[in-house]
Amino acid sequence: MTLADQGYDLHTAGSAEEGLKILKESPNFSLIISDQIMPGMLGVQFFAQARKICPNAMRVLLTGYTDMDAIIEAINSGGIHLYITKPWRRDELIYSINQILSRAELLIENQQLNELVKKQNAALLELNKNLEEKVRLKTLNLEQSARELKTSYERIQLILEGAELAMSKIVESRDPYTAGHEQQVAKIACTIARSMSLPNVQIEAIRIAGSLHDIGKIAVPSEILTKPGRLN
Template sequence: MLTDTPSLQDTAVATVLLVDDEPNILRALRRVLRQEPYRVLTADDGEQALAVMRESAVDLVVSDSRMPGMDGAELLSRIQQEWPDCRRLMLTGHADMTSTIRAINEGQLYRYIAKPWSDDELRQILRQALAHHQAEREQRRLEALTRAQNRELAALNESLEQRVAARTTELREVADMLDLAYGELKRSYVTATQVFSSLINQRLPRNLQTNAQVSDLVKAFAETHDLDEELKRSLLMAAALYNLGKMTWDDRILNAPSERLFAADRETYKRYPVTGEGLLMALDYLEDTAKIIRHHRERWNGSGYPDHLKDEQIPYGARLLGLAVDFIELQRGMILQRRLPRDDALKLLKKLGGRVYDPQLCEAFVTLCIEQAPDLGLAGQSVMSLDTRRLEPGMILVRDLHSESGMLLLNEGKQLTRGLIDRLMRFEETEDTSYTLWVKLPDGDPE
């Protein structure tokens, strides 16, 4: 048994075993593969080849058909039985067709190579075989990952169903609390999705963890516009889980703005809504949520994906989720190559109303963001958008204030004083402009 030099072994990406009883053939094959990034092992008969297989992880075997003792067909048949994942190729002459056919039937050959071979063709065949081998391994890995995720979701679902059963028993015992307890039970579905969302965030970099802000936007819009309770619950769960389909991506795709992805990476990105829907199919109570996730990348003019729906063919919840997701991801630099300031992101949404977004829904969404700013993470606090003449001493700034030229005037968290307000008003007069500030009352102050 021979191996390549240590320097080649250190950089090898695959292990290839060459089997032939003629030393000159083995030398010729090794010369052909000298420039290839393989770890090359050799054996001069079938028994020695099997010994090599037991000692080393071999990705591909190239065996001569005619060898004394164990011929190539028998060797490849035994390898197929013991190491089915290993690719198997046979070198054969025109007179060896009977042995070749037996090897195809018993050893399940990937391919046979006729003697005399072409060096370029031989190298190409090995590259294709190893590429196919690697692709199958990756497919099995992804399938195993998907099965594991489905098992995890199924386990969470089973736990949730147990909680539902326990709550139902309690409802039967306390009839006068039926309506209240039933509403709490449905809200627990949303709570369960927060668990899923936290699992998703373990995979995503911190700057790409957008679910919380998207959820705040969707919740505020649903409450402001009195959306149906069922739709509201489905939307909140979709906001928590819409990134589920990105879990199998590598970090390179995760960290790249979507508009900068091309070719295969772009296709991978465009599949994530369908992947997310598929992972939720086993959970019956998330059917509407899964539908919203599938269609949240559709566009009003039909240019979206995955189904190229247009206008009101797109589910209402998906239209709203798409607006919220784009608004946050534009500010995080996840769509364009640069991060958009919040106000610029709102202007872009408004500009795209009627093409990318439902025009009426877009107008209502932008108005909500301007007037209430639920995405600023100030849930439970009284936040107001005021011009300088309505400001009062003691109010606290919740967003940095910049001048028209981009200079920072006041930083977030600054408590306003009468002198500071007066100076700001004089600055407006000098610059012939006006400013709107996002402020809140001090903790403990009445609204």
């Protein structure tokens, strides 16, 4: 059985120059096999150039030499993945080629997985960046809303304090005899509230209530409020 019988697409060249030309025209070969002794250049020299054209191809060198220095040079300069010494048995050669092609397929799959992981990581980084930006904008919006709410609260407080003072003055104007009475009641009530360890919010409500506890006097006619004698 030959490699062609196993369904491989084979391309042959009669010289190193012709082989390099074929590689340049279609640099997507999975496997390159070369003899060490060829017309024009050695197999090591051929692979040194072929490696630049097809960096992902597996490279197999056929050699009749058993000199380890020559083999090491071939591995270092040409990036040889496998060397096979002559003479070889056909079944052993085909087996070795099948093994190295399987290795090539695994390398390709690994590269594809790495590319996929890189793309997914890039997508995740972009997604994370978008989420961080959304969180940042949301935080800014919340901070702005909090500032606006605080400003509104302070404005309402001023309005309430103004209304409280105005109502207190109106009550005093209706009954000058008790002027300052509301403030004294509020002061005493707050002192009692603090001694009871009530919350500040509740103490403030008590103060306002004390300041306005005589507000009903506004609806009472002046002649009744200022009458010197007993009411009947």
